[in-house]
Amino acid sequence: MSRDLRRGYTTGVHASFAFRSALDTFVATNRQSISYTNKMDNSDLDITKGCEIVVSISNRLDDLKLNPIQHKPHIIDNLSLYAGIGVGVVTKNGLKISKDYPAINPTPLKSIEGIYRKFGQNRIIFSTISVTDGNQLTKFTANSKVGVEGGISILGTTGFVKPISSSAYINSIRVELNFIKANGYREAILTLGNSSLEYAKRYYSKEQIVEVGNFVYDSFKIAQELNITKVLFIAGIGKMVKIYQGYKNTHNRFGSIDFNWLKRDIKKSLGVEIDIQTTKTVKGLSMQLEKLNLKDKLYTLIEQMAKMQIDRWFPQIDIEIRILK
Numbered sequence: 001m002s003r004d005l006r007r008g009y010t011t012g013v014h015a016s017f018a019f020r021s022a023l024d025t026f027v028a029t030n031r032q033s034i035s036y037t038n039k040m041d042n043s044d045l046d047i048t049k050g051c052e053i054v055v056s057i058s059n060r061l062d063d064l065k066l067n068p069i070q071h072k073p074h075i076i077d078n079l080s081l082y083a084g085i086g087v088g089v090v091t092k093n094g095l096k097i098s099k100d101y102p103a104i105n106p107t108p109l110k111s112i113e114g115i116y117r118k119f120g121q122n123r124i125i126f127s128t129i130s131v132t133d134g135n136q137l138t139k140f141t142a143n144s145k146v147g148v149e150g151g152i153s154i155l156g157t158t159g160f161v162k163p164i165s166s167s168a169y170i171n172s173i174r175v176e177l178n179f180i181k182a183n184g185y186r187e188a189i190l191t192l193g194n195s196s197l198e199y200a201k202r203y204y205s206k207e208q209i210v211e212v213g214n215f216v217y218d219s220f221k222i223a224q225e226l227n228i229t230k231v232l233f234i235a236g237i238g239k240m241v242k243i244y245q246g247y248k249n250t251h252n253r254f255g256s257i258d259f260n261w262l263k264r265d266i267k268k269s270l271g272v273e274i275d276i277q278t279t280k281t282v283k284g285l286s287m288q289l290e291k292l293n294l295k296d297k298l299y300t301l302i303e304q305m306a307k308m309q310i311d312r313w314f315p316q317i318d319i320e321i322r323i324l325k
Helices: 011-029 106-119 134-140 166-182 194-203 216-225 237-244 259-270 282-290 295-313
Strands: 033-038 052-058 074-076 079-083 125-131 188-191 209-211 230-235 318-323
Touching: 011 033, 011 052, 011 106, 011 125, 074 106, 079 106, 125 134, 166 209, 166 216, 188 194, 188 216, 194 209, 194 230, 216 230, 216 295, 230 237, 237 282, 237 295, 237 318, 259 282, 259 295, 282 295, 295 318
Parallel strands: 079 125, 188 209, 188 230, 230 318
Antiparallel strands: 033 052, 052 125, 074 079
């Protein structure tokens, strides 16, 4: 029996809730106020589910505990908003938030601005947003790679977390590719799969590497939109066959490899009749060809065919294909 998937609120919405609560108390008492909230559960693959978000407000900066990385506050009239413990600071260019500021995205910032202007009576106040254990949670994100240090980001666009959302993954790819472009890297390294990612880390800067999951077409499309003109794409041989056979997304739910098609191409290019009845994996077929000293030629063939397919989709990008051996 299927069950309904739960939507949830973003960290930005929860931070706004906590800010309103702390602000109301501060205005009423004129004393330091601290408000806590826990991020509600949802059906997304979300490492921040259940995390504690804390907003502190005072008329004295010394009352607040800041992320120890030196940074500037977001200024909203007489409100100075800092990164507290567990909320990151942006240390590199290329993100929506400028370098040296708290990693609080524009939408939650706009929400906090509206709350302050409506209920804050233009008081001179200092505030932090903190996330308990945020400096540990951030290890499971791409934050350090794109220059967000010391904690997680306070995110949100629509205010809702969509369950098991491919759009969230694609958006993270866009963020990382935009970072590559903004920081002057001449080449983006796209990887598919953990082995490809680990291989790339041995030879390239981690900042220029993007793990694309199965979103091959979407990733190249974003690269083209950002005018990234050179891409190295690294994947295993099975995924690369799916790409040359026209799959824009290589997840199994979108289809399987056509082994008859592959057999015809191998016969045409390498002059060998392979047995696809006893072996139903590309890796197994490569082992057949290895006995004939044709394994390297098989890899070269598939690299060429995959490149031709991606070139047809995105002729403006200079693409290099590398199959992980």
